[in-house]
Structure formats: structure tokens, C-alpha cells
Amino acid sequence: MDSRGIFIEDTFAEGFGMAAARVVITAAHPKWSRAAALKLTGFATSVIACKCEAAIERELSPDETPDARPGISALVFAMNPEGLKRRLIERIGQAVLTFPTTSCFDGLPAATDRVPVGRALAAFGDKFQSSDVVGGQRYWRVPVMEGEFLLQESFGVQREAVGGGNFLILGEDAPSALAAAEAAVEAMDGMPGIILPFPGGVVRSGSKVGSRGYRSMIASTNDAYCPTLRLATDSALTEGVNSVLEIVIDGLDADVISRAMRAGIEAACRPGVRAISAGNYGGNLGPFRFHLRQIMAGAC
């Protein structure tokens, strides 16, 4: 199967179930909500090493936010609701509570599963905090030096979230792979319900489970896809492929990941790209399979 002359391999990405929250940060100016969101979502590339995966979802105009100020939404993914609750408390406490003019709201109001976040953070107010219930939701007002920090008591949890959506861009050379990856990221940027947790949305260090050389490593370089190891290992790279980049996608459900993959792959099919593939573990680890050819045929 080809997409604009570029070979789409007959394979699939393998996704895992995760728990996700959407954090809405508003501020006096979009640059402030963005600065807070960048700190909130930094060092959050893989759930194993960083305890969560997080990134900015999209910018919000004043008519999309609870307090009619400019805002931004970030998605945070963890392995379970308890872990998610802790990461939200840590990260909102460090990156939003501290930051001038921001307020912080739940962005999944329809979710029936909820975790208490505001109450734990409001304790920073040393019993000088107060709360109000508006529209059935409790909001905390925490006194800080600037004035007060407003944040919502409970955050919705999407239990059917999915991590590990991905595709691989097999390029003729490093600049071609990078240009295609940048085009893919641009096409997926701002799509509701998904994030690309790695820096700039792109990963160059695809991994395999475990390691042949070191017993204690839980993951190591995916040598089959390393162009410099083509002659040293059982390479999966076809002739002419000299650089590979991966796009990793977490989403609130499997459908949004499929849609994002299609948009990203379409944009990545450019001159200098030989093929599109995907990473999986033989289907043994995760319950979600994103078949590239089905996705590109429009079967989301």
C-alpha cells in the first residue's frame, strides 16, 4: 500500500490503557498560561522514567475557558488514577500555583471518575484558604503573595485513555526524516484529545524491550532500526533508509489516536521518505492495535 508513492508497511502500533486528565490553565495573557503549561509538562516523556506523560494539547480562546481568560489545555497520562492524582498535585503545585495570574480548572467535566486535587493543594493556604461551590463544583481560593490562586477541587479521569500510539518515518537521510517529522507534528498540533509527549513531538531513540548486552536494562536501543548498525545486527531497514524518527501519541481514546496518526502520516509522506512503519511488541503487551493500512484507508 502506498500513500503518495510512499510505502505504508503492513504493521500496527500497539497501545496501552492509561488514565488521563485534562488540566486547563488560564492566565491574564496567553504567554503566561503557556509558560506555566511548559513547566507543568516538562520532563514527562515516558511514564516509566517520569511517572507521567504530559504535553500541551492546545491553546484556548477566552470563550472556551471557565473564567473567560485566555488559556491552554494540557493532558497528563499515568498508569492509574491514583498515580495520576499524585502527579497532578505535584505538578500543578510546582508549576501553576507558583505562577502569577494563573487559575487551574478541570478539563474533563463529563468524566464520572474524579480525583481530588484542589483540596490537597489548598492546604498550602494554611487554613487561610476558602472555597465556594459554583454550578455543583467546588473551587478553592488559596491566598498567595500576588493575590489568590483559584483552582478546582476535583479533576475528571478518563480511564479509557490510550498510550503508545506511534508511527515510524523511514527517511533517506537525517534531514528528510526530520523535515517529515516536523510536518507530521505540525499537522497533529492542536488536535483535540491527543498529545505528543516527547520533546518537539519527535523521538529518535526508539527502544526494544530489555537488552541483549545488559541484564538490568528494561529497554535499550532498537538496533533493528538503527541505520549505523545495519551491518552489525539483524536490520529491519530496507536499502536506502538511513535515518528513522518516531512520533509517539497518547490520546483520550483510541479513535483520536487513529485520526491523529492518519493526519500525521499523510503529512509525513514527502520526498525523501521511503516508508512509514510502526512500533509494536508483536501484539503481546497492549490491547490496542493501530493498523497503519486500515488507518490510512479511513477505517478509524
Next chain:
Amino acid sequence: MRAARVLITARSIAWARTAAQSMTGFATSVIGCKVEAGIEAELLPQETPDGRPGVSVLLFGFDVEGLRGRLVDRVGQTVLTCATTACFDGLPEATERVIVGGALRHFGDKFQSSKIVNGNRYWRIPVMEGEFLVQEAFGVQKAIGGGNFLILAADPDAALTAAEAAVDVMRKVRGIILPFPGGMVRAGSKVGAKHYKKMIASTNDAYCPTLRGRTDVTSELPEGVNSVLEIVVDGLDRPAIESALRAGIDAACRPGVIAISAGNYGGKLGKHLFQLHTLLAEPSA
């Protein structure tokens, strides 16, 4: 504290900045995040080891071992993974050194190789894009955290404008970082809490304008002060912090600002005291 300087180079300044931003996220306070980190400066190609554009990042930890752990975690998650980057030690003179590339090399699953250039070992770790070049060891030096000043203003807009002006000039000073988002903090804290036994820090009620009228709060705010912001500075040494504080305070003294103060623990916790009056009496560096 102990500090390291990480130089990230990339094909473009945008990619170096992207890696640095991810590396320094969630790194505002060493207690909450295990490390304080920020971007120190953007570097021209002639300032970097491989002649490419780069960004230097400073990371501060409580001790050498903690800092080593954070370097391995963060370089591994945010630089090794990031397209086109290479990663170098930015404190070549430091005698104390920790193994970073020498730990991350294991990702290469024995396909990695190394070269020694001018006495320093560099690892070439094969990745899908090509290879990741990272230095074996990073210098660690004694450093100082917690430099700060408070901007006491008539209203939130005046405080924010003054804080932005301060951050703008301070970001030009080498050897320091401002670890909080946007360089400023509104949530100044006191040690412990009056009302919760378990809290190790809670809001600095004496500086909260909304608590001024309460009988159970002894406010430190002069009449007319209705909003306070803090600038927190970590630095490689005392002169760097002093230059930054001096430049920042000078820039923050604007209309709508009523006073500049600083946060301390009565001089009991830290051995480095920065006296505002002494600082401002000296000529700018």
C-alpha cells in the same frame, strides 16, 4: 547546593531549545522536583564544542549523588530522545565529576562506542536517527540556591510588569537561572504551617495581601501594597547571584512598586546572606 552545566547542541537553535525546555520542566524546587533547573543562555555555534547552535542549562541538586541521578534521568529522557541533539559538559574546569554519558551508554546495548578527545571520553550511542553523542563525565561544583528578592507593589499589574522587567535583564546574566516558570513566583512560603502539622511549607501569610486585615495574621505589608511577587535565583557562585540581583532589582524599581524586600529564615538556614542595601551600594558589574 551542587550544580552542573549541560550544553545541548542541535541542528538548529529551535531543536536545542526544545530539548532544554523539556529538560528543565517540572524543576522549580528541589524539594518538590528533586532538582532545580533552567535555561542559562543560548549559545552561538562558536561557543559550543561541536560548532552547532546550542543552549546551556544549569541544574542544581542538594548533593553530588542526587545531581548525578537527575542528570542521567533528564539527559536520558529529554536529550537522548530529541532529534539532532548532542550533549556536553559545560563545567570542564570542575575537578569533581559525575558519570552521565557513561551510564546512558547502556541504552546502546553494547553497540555503542567511545572516543577520547583531549582527555575527555565521548560516547556514540546508536539511535534510529543516526547516533547520539554524549560526554562521559560532567563537572559538578559548589553552588548557591535561594537568592531572591520580593517586589512589593500597589497592584497585581504593577508587580507583574516589574517582575517581567527584572526577569528580562536577569536572563542575560551568565551563571544563574530563575527556576520558576516565567522566572517569578507568587506563592512565597514560610517554613512549616501554623495549622497543619505535616506541611513542610505553607503560604507566607505575612506577605499575602488578601490576609492583611485578619486578626490571626501579622502582616508585613506596608500600607498601599496589594500584590507581591518574588524572583528566585540559583547561581554557580556568589558574584553571579549578586550581579543578577542587582540588575533585577534595578529593573524592578518602576512606577507602582512601593518597596523591594527579600525572603529569609532569620539567617539560620543558609550560610550565604545577600544584604540588599550592600548589594545596591556596589557598582553594577
